[in-house]
Amino acid sequence: QKEVEQDPGPLSVPEGAIVSLNCTYSNSAFQYFMWYRQYSRKGPELLMYTYSSGNKEDGRFTAQVDKSSKYISLFIRDSQPSDSATYLCAMSRGGADGLTFGKGTHLIIQP
Amino acid sequence: GAVVSQHPSWVICKSGTSVKIECRSLDFQATTMFWYRQFPKQSLMLMATSNEGSKATYEQGVEKDKFLINHASLTLSTLTVTSAHPEDSSFYICSASNREEAFFGQGTRLTVV
Numbered sequence: 001q002k003e004v005e006q007d008p009g010p011l012s013v014p015e016g017a018i019v020s021l022n023c024t025y026s027n028s029a030f031q032y033f034m035w036y037r038q039y040s041r042k043g044p045e046l047l048m049y050t051y052s053s054g055n056k057e058d059g060r061f062t063a064q065v066d067k068s069s070k071y072i073s074l075f076i077r078d079s080q081p082s083d084s085a086t087y088l089c090a091m092s093r094g095g096a097d098g099l100t101f102g103k104g105t106h107l108i109i110q111p
Numbered sequence: 112g113a114v115v116s117q118h119p120s121w122v123i124c125k126s127g128t129s130v131k132i133e134c135r136s137l138d139f140q141a142t143t144m145f146w147y148r149q150f151p152k153q154s155l156m157l158m159a160t161s162n163e164g165s166k167a168t169y170e171q172g173v174e175k176d177k178f179l180i181n182h183a184s185l186t187l188s189t190l191t192v193t194s195a196h197p198e199d200s201s202f203y204i205c206s207a208s209n210r211e212e213a214f215f216g217q218g219t220r221l222t223v224v
Contacts, residue, residue: 006154008152041202042218043215043216043217043218044155044215092213096143096160097160098170099206101147101155103152103153104154
């Protein structure tokens with residue numbers, strides 16, 4: 001079993017829809033959870049950053065972490081064509097540990 | 112957010128030559144820098160972790176003699192791919208951390224011919 005599982009998609013939704021992206025993980029030591037957006041041939045861009053369980057909202061984006069289920073989610077409200085990208089979940093034990101990434105979900109928002 | 116500059120953004124080199132990639136944190140001092148590799152349609156895989164002034168820690172399966180990492184200052188880390196081969200062709204991304212968040216460079220696409 002991989003440490004982080006993420007459905008690669010593609011996930012195609014119409015403009016304005018609510019998008020739900022998620023990852024599961026197996027390592028209970030992970031404490032920090034992030035979502036990154038990556039456009040083709042570019043480096044990842046940090047969208048949301050959460051420590052431990054709970055919800056965090058930033059504009060149209062909401063991140064949820066459920067450590068008991070080892071499950072994290074990213075919701076995008078009022079999706080726009082410009083949101084079309086690959087979304088990667090990532091997590092870390094903290095300190096000087098690097099990030100462990102999911103494979104990324106390719107999201108397509110249809111105009 | 113903080114800015115991490117990675118250079119070059121793309122490079123093509125001949126098999127057997129060496130290539131150096133630079134990673135700079137422009138507006139903060141990075142206590143730790145990370146190097147990742149991303150093959151097409153694959154996730155980012157951590158290659159090594161480096162702290163300023165100390166030797167890098169490499170992940171299992173990554174050859175430390177092939178991928179030389181130098182972290183000379185709190186704002187600069189370099190990755191040198193020595194004796195590159197076509198199988199080293201990949202997207203290399205650096206990340207700089209200020210203990211709370213990690214910020215990524217734009218990546219370097221290396222093609223070895």
